[in-house]
Amino acid sequence: xxxxxxxxxxxxxxxxxxxxxxxxxxxxxxxxxxxxxxxxxxxxxxxxxxxxxxxxxxxxxxxxxxxxxxxxxxxxxxxxxxxxxxxxxxxxxxxxxxxxxxxxxxxxxxxxxxxxxxxxxxxxxxxxxxxxxxxxxxxxxxxxxxxxxxxxxxxxxxxxxxxxxxxxxxxxxxxxxxxxxxxxxxxxxxxxxxxxxxxxxxxxxxxxxxxxxxxxxxxxxxxxxxxxxxxxxxxxxxxxxxxxxxxxxxxxxxxxxxxxxxxxxxxxxxxxxxxxxxxxxxxxxxxxxxxxxxxxxxxxxxxxxxxxxxxxxxxxxxxxxxxxxxxxxxxxxxxxxxxxxxxxxxxxxxx
Amino acid sequence: xxxxxxxxxxxxxxxxxxxxxxxxxxxxxxxxxxxxxxxxxxxxxxxxxxxxxxxxxxxxxxxxxxxxxxxxxxxxxxxxxxxxxxxxxxxxxxxxxxxxxxxxxxxxxxxxxxxxxxxxxxxxxxxxxxxxxxxxxxxxxxxxxxxxxxxxxxxxxxxxxxxxxxxxxxxxxxxxxxxxxxxxxxxxxxxxxxxxxxxxxxxxxxxxxxxxxxxxxxxxxxxxxxxxxxxxxxxxxxxxxxxxxxxxxxxxxxxxxxxxxxxxxxxxxxxxxxxxxxxxxxxxxxxxxxxxxxxxxxxxxxxxxxxxxxxxxxxxxxxxxxxxxxxxxxxxxxxxxxxxxxxxxxxxxxxxxxxxxxxxxxxxxxxxxxxxxxxxxxxxxxxxxxxxxxxxxxxxxxxxxxxxxxxxxxxxxxxxxxxxxxxxxxxx
Numbered sequence: 009x010x011x012x013x014x015x016x017x018x019x020x021x022x023x024x025x026x027x028x029x030x031x032x033x034x035x036x037x038x039x040x041x042x043x044x045x046x047x048x049x050x051x052x053x054x055x056x057x058x059x060x061x062x063x064x065x066x067x068x069x070x071x072x073x074x075x076x077x078x079x080x081x082x083x084x085x086x087x088x089x090x091x092x093x094x095x096x097x098x099x100x101x102x103x104x105x106x107x108x109x110x111x112x113x114x115x116x117x118x119x120x121x122x123x124x125x126x127x128x129x130x131x132x133x134x135x136x137x138x139x140x141x142x143x144x145x146x147x148x149x150x151x152x153x154x155x156x157x158x159x160x161x162x163x164x165x166x167x168x169x170x171x172x173x174x175x176x177x178x179x180x181x182x183x184x185x186x187x188x189x190x191x192x193x194x195x196x197x198x199x200x201x202x203x204x205x206x207x208x209x210x211x212x213x214x215x216x217x218x219x220x221x222x223x224x225x226x227x228x229x230x231x232x233x234x235x236x237x238x239x240x241x242x243x244x245x246x247x248x249x250x251x252x253x254x255x256x257x258x259x260x261x262x263x264x265x266x267x268x269x270x271x272x273x274x275x276x277x278x279x280x281x282x283x284x285x286x287x288x289x290x291x292x293x294x295x296x297x298x299x300x301x302x303x304x305x306x307x308x309x310x311x312x313x314x315x316x317x318x319x320x321x322x323x324x325x326x327x328x329x330x331x332x333x334x335x336x337x338x339x340x341x342x343x344x345x346x347x348x349x350x351x352x353x354x355x356x357x358x359x
Numbered sequence: 360x361x362x363x364x365x366x367x368x369x370x371x372x373x374x375x376x377x378x379x380x381x382x383x384x385x386x387x388x389x390x391x392x393x394x395x396x397x398x399x400x401x402x403x404x405x406x407x408x409x410x411x412x413x414x415x416x417x418x419x420x421x422x423x424x425x426x427x428x429x430x431x432x433x434x435x436x437x438x439x440x441x442x443x444x445x446x447x448x449x450x451x452x453x454x455x456x457x458x459x460x461x462x463x464x465x466x467x468x469x470x471x472x473x474x475x476x477x478x479x480x481x482x483x484x485x486x487x488x489x490x491x492x493x494x495x496x497x498x499x500x501x502x503x504x505x506x507x508x509x510x511x512x513x514x515x516x517x518x519x520x521x522x523x524x525x526x527x528x529x530x531x532x533x534x535x536x537x538x539x540x541x542x543x544x545x546x547x548x549x550x551x552x553x554x555x556x557x558x559x560x561x562x563x564x565x566x567x568x569x570x571x572x573x574x575x576x577x578x579x580x581x582x583x584x585x586x587x588x589x590x591x592x593x594x595x596x597x598x599x600x601x602x603x604x605x606x607x608x609x610x611x612x613x614x615x616x617x618x619x620x621x622x623x624x625x626x627x628x629x630x631x632x633x634x635x636x637x638x639x640x641x642x643x644x645x646x647x648x649x650x651x652x653x654x655x656x657x658x659x660x661x662x663x664x665x666x667x668x669x670x671x672x673x674x675x676x677x678x679x680x681x682x683x684x685x686x687x688x689x690x691x692x693x694x695x696x697x698x699x700x701x702x703x704x705x706x707x708x709x710x711x712x713x714x715x716x717x718x719x720x721x722x723x724x725x726x727x728x729x730x731x732x733x734x735x736x737x738x739x740x741x742x743x744x745x746x747x748x749x750x751x752x753x754x755x756x757x758x759x760x761x762x763x764x765x766x767x768x769x770x771x772x773x774x775x776x777x778x779x780x781x782x783x784x785x786x787x
Contacts, residue, residue, distance in 0.1 A: 042565070078584050078585055079554050079588030079589065082551065082557075082585060082588055086555035086556060086560075090493075090559045091562070092562045106584065109585075110554070114548070119757050119758070119759070119760070120757045121534070122536040123525055123526050123757060125544070126544050159758050270763075271764065271765070272765070
């Protein structure tokens with residue numbers, strides 16, 4: 009690497025700073041990239057993800073919008089068909105539903121229904137997931153609604169480094185991407201131990217985020233830990249819950265961070281489960297028809313004769329996210345341990 | 360507590376369910392519709408503040424008077440050639456509709472929708488727009504394409520979902536799309552095009568472009584949230600967009616009262632949003648032209664959006680799947696106080712000494728021939744269900760720019776299924 013291309017030493021970044029840097033880099037490189045949403049412009053977003061972008065790129069490229077998700081997404085679709093690359097923020101994933109028709113029937117289908125003439129290179133960024141005492145309207149994980157829709161990609165990062173590379177890839181992608189940001193890990197890799205202080209990202213190697221442009225391709229999983237006995241399929245906050253749990257329990261596990269749910273890195277999943285013969289799927293979203301159901305189906309279709317135990321799911325319960333009982337709802341260390349114990353039992357019932 | 364137990368000494372509440380004035384068997388009498396004389400409405404400056412023209416949202420811009428003369432400040436003073444072109448586009452659209460409606464009845468396609476009686480709304484507006492202004496139509500503005508001299512054969516290929524359909528047989532008939540024609544892909548989900556048009560216009564403004572956007576929806580669909588989202592965004596950002604509400608009185612079987620017409624006009628929605636609102640005689644091609652020209656100039660000079668209500672009448676059924684005799688009076692169309700847009704423009708041209716009944720008859724025959732020739736050509740490319748479709752593999756193309764593995768696998772499954780079905784469908 010030549011001296012001038014060498015990434016500069018930079019201060020560690022948390023997830024918000026990494027996401028901010030991704031948009032900054034994308035806006036700097038492409039004058040068609042613009043960002044908007046509720047409180048996104050002058051204030052820089054309620055989570056500060058767009059801080060400084062209006063000052064740097066001007067009001068027509070980073071601006072506030074009315075509180076109207078249908079309008080935000082509908083307008084973004086129109087802008088994208090004009091030739092811009094809009095990055096729309098939906099303040100909380102829980103608020104995305106008024107804009108759903110514009111995503112499902114419009115953004116996701118325009119390329120197909122116009123036979124490629126009108127395309128929607130748009131990103132919808134949205135903080136999602138619980139663990140912040142947000143109650144039922146600031147905690148949901150609606151990713152499986154979007155993976156069920158044909159024509160849209162769904163991306164969920166788990167670290168600052170990944171967040172920046174994946175978001176730049178999403179912005180540069182020719183198709184619409186829903187980019188869910190696990191807000192519980194904006195400031196540090198929360199591992200489910202709610203009774204312990206969370207380490208800041210600065211102590212984590214993935215906080216070394218270059219200031220420059222780089223891309224993590226969509227559709228590539230990241231194997232974070234290699235083992236022989238069980239495969240953990242995880243994304244978002246659950247990546248850190250899984251890593252801590254296998255470490256604590258001394259389980260010899262593959263931990264695979266899916267990073268992109270659609271398109272999915274099926275090869276990484278298949279290779280790992282065939283090797284370990286056991287699989288635990290973890291997500292914070294409700295269980296029924298959750299993305300784990302799709303993963304479990306794929307695993308049994310492709311790896312059935314390698315499986316030594318039923319596939320286990322560690323998920324949120326099929327209830328709204330309760331405010332005061334947040335930690336009883338959250339799929340944390342105990343639920344993970346019980347699932348690992350179940351999956352490690354052999355067919356004779358012995359652990 | 361059960362709701363039917365009287366609790367208090369108060370009159371019971373009553374729920375109002377709107378009811379149209381006439382049902383099948385009733386004599387339609389529209390004498391209560393206020394039709395102001397043509398030429399009466401003042402024409403404000405295109406930079407006029409929206410609140411200086413509130414009356415326009417409740418009035419009716421009309422140019423053609425009862426003697427078919429163009430009168431008043433809204434007269435766009437078009438030359439006779441332009442008027443004849445406009446008339447021809449309207450006649451061609453009507454002939455096209457008749458032919459394609461019949462084609463559906465003959466089993467050549469699954470579905471069709473006419474715009475009979477409201478041709479002026481799309482066609483006169485298109486004449487007032489620039490060729491590269493972006494249009495976001497609903498399903499009843501085929502007149503835009505015809506006014507832009509788009510190929511009838513290309514449109515028919517779409518209706519027949521045949522092998523030459525540029526949309527590869529993916530869309531319901533009449534859901535045209537052409538980027539080259541600056542005509543946005545039509546959606547079956549109603550009013551979704553409204554915020555999209557606003558977004559396109561915002562992008563055009565942000566980029567310092569000179570093109571504006573225009574969009575259309577029915578009065579029924581103006582009840583959708585998307586319509587109100589669009590109005591909010593258009594007002595907030597002063598987007599260079601023209602938002603047209605085609606008030607043709609009927610949304611399938613629901614009369615305009617179910618979208619709020621008993622209470623106010625559709626143009627009056629503009630008042631609440633603080634944007635310019637115009638209510639226009641939609642069967643008066645010159646009034647539609649003039650209103651669109653006004654709104655286009657307003658948009659192009661950064662004076663913001665305009666909401667135009669086109670007061671018109673859907674002279675035929677909603678679609679080939681509809682039977683309006685089941686829910687409305689059969690003589691409504693004939694009794695409609697604003698007449699027929701083609702007849703009115705024709706009479707205007709005759710009054711100018713620029714046209715005759717004989718020429719009209721000859722033109723009607725000529726456009727019918729043109730449509731027939733186009734239909735024959737299009738039918739050579741196939742009609743729906745007769746095997747001349749795009750190859751099976753196209754089902755999986757353009758879901759994404761690059762096909763992901765799961766679609767590739769499903770495509771293989773589909774091809775295997777087709778082989779198991781003795782290759783019933785055409786493949787590459």
